[in-house]
Amino acid sequence: MTIWPRTATWTSGELHLGGLPATELAQRHGTPAYLLDRADFEARCRAWLDALPDGDVHYGGKAFLCPEVVRWLADLGLSLDVCTGGELAVAMAGGMPPERVVFHGNNKSLDELRRAVEWGIGCIVIDSFAELDRLTSLGARQRVMIRVTPGVDAATHKAIATGGEDSKFGFSLSxxxxxxxxxxxxDTPGLELYGLHSHIGSQLFDTEGFALAARRMADFAGSVGVTRLDLGGGLGVAYRPGDPEPPTPSDVVAALRKEVGGLDLAVEPGRSIAGPTTVALYRVGTVKGTYVSVDGGMSDNPRPAMYGSPYTAVLASRASDAPLERVDVVGKHCESGDYLVRDIPLPGDLRPGDLLAVPVSGAYQRSMASNYNHVPRPPVIAVFEGADRVIVRRETEEDLLRLYV
Known part of the structure; x- marks a missing residue:
């Protein structure tokens, strides 16, 4: 198993991605930066399409979304799920056909619903009776799904478990x-019940939870005469060498198909597509004892601070024969909890100016990034067949100051 994008290679200790050396990319685009391997992203999309040729694959936009990625998805034949008005705006800007977009979210506003309906969105997932009232008040003809909480406690961090009875999402089955x-x-004129939806959580490494939720949803669908199930996403990815091997898309779809039979099936992979495609590139600024400080931190990757998420990092700009020493890679923010990677072996001759690469940085990093300490967010650079392209530009201090009145 590898945790690096499929075009990643190493020459004299230097990382190359998409045929381009890390030092060249850092010189051209600065650091920190997210380097997205487009070939890997598209191959992971195709793996899901191949696993479910008779169903629908909706990319989970919350993992990472920008107009260029929307264009890739549309060209590949995937659909898209969004969960806020902002994500809806990105879908529009990227040219995704509205009929291929599903609108999620546990508290969609009247304005968000109105905009989605006027755009001609393919489906709105109803999450509460209050939301149903809002949508009804618009008097529109609209295809909808009902989000169901199936009572499945997924084996994952409590902050990303969404299918148990104690959840803010959906309507309880029990x-x-x-x-x-x-x-x-x-009973509502104009609304078409298109199907049922569920999602049990994220970063899941076995198919048992998926299968249990599918079984309960299929039973409920049969009892109410619904023929379509959207069973969400949640497939995990490995972040470090030695992490468990996740199931493949084919494994997940096979487990779902076994439970739902011939029902129309849709899935919503996000992390399993975006996560492994991207490498975060940092420059070392200070080495102090066991602390290696880089020019990013919790503003571009809040997940270690929020969830205790484990990552790894490697020296990416040169070879080193120095003995390995166990260090903590920390950020530049005024927080003692500003760790990116804890207790990992790196060469003992690590020095300011070196580049560190953190793999599996494509999901929930740029999308959750902030301007804490007024640090501008990094760019996203797509690399593909020896060419690099900025698909999200680096923020500037001028961008931040523009918001103040």
Whole structure:
């Protein structure tokens, strides 16, 4: 198993991605930067399409989204799920056909719903009775799904588990709310009940939870005469050497198909597509004892601070024969919790100016990045067949100051 994008190679200790050396990319675009291997991204999309040729693959936009990625998805034949008005705007800007977009979210505003309906969005996922009332007030003809909480406690961090009974998402299956929601939609003129939706969580490494949720959803679908199930995403990825091998898209689809039979099936992979495609590139600024400080940190990757998410890092700009020493890679922010990678072996001759590469940085990093300490967010550079292209430009201090009035 490799945690690096499929075009990653090493020459004299230097990382090359998409046929381009890391030092050249850092010189041209600065650091920190996210380097996205387009060939890897598209291959992972195709793997899901191949696994579900008779269903629909909706890319989970919350993992990472920009107009250029939307264009790739549209050209490949994927659909897209969004969960806010901002993500909806990106889908529009990228030219995704509206009929291939699904709108999620547990608190969609009236304005967001109106904009989606006026655009001609393919489907809106109803998450609450209040939201159903908002949509009904628009008097529009609209295809909808009901989000169901199937009561499955996924084996993952509690902050990214979404299918248990104690969840802010969806209608409970066990207390009858899901059935009441189905009846309410069918009683509402203009609304078409297109299917049922569920999502049990993220960063999952076995198919048992997927299968259990699919079984419960299929049983419920049969009882209410629904023929389409969207069973969400959540497939995990390895972040470090030695991490468990995740199931393949084919493994997941096979487990779902076994439970849902001939029902129309849709899935929503996000992390499993975007995560492994991208490398975060940093420059070392200070080495102090066991602390290696780089020019990024929790503003461009909040996941270690939020979830204790484990990553690895390697020297990416040169070869070194120095003995390895265990260090912590930390950021530049005024927080003692500003760790990127804890307790990893790096060459003992690490020095200011060296480049460090952190793999599996494509999901929930740029999309969760902030301007903490007024640090501008890094760019995203797509590399492909020896060429590099900025698809999200680096923020500037002028961008930040423009917001102040």
């Amino acid at each position: 207390n009858g709310d899901a059935l009441r929601a189905v009846r309410a939609v069918r």
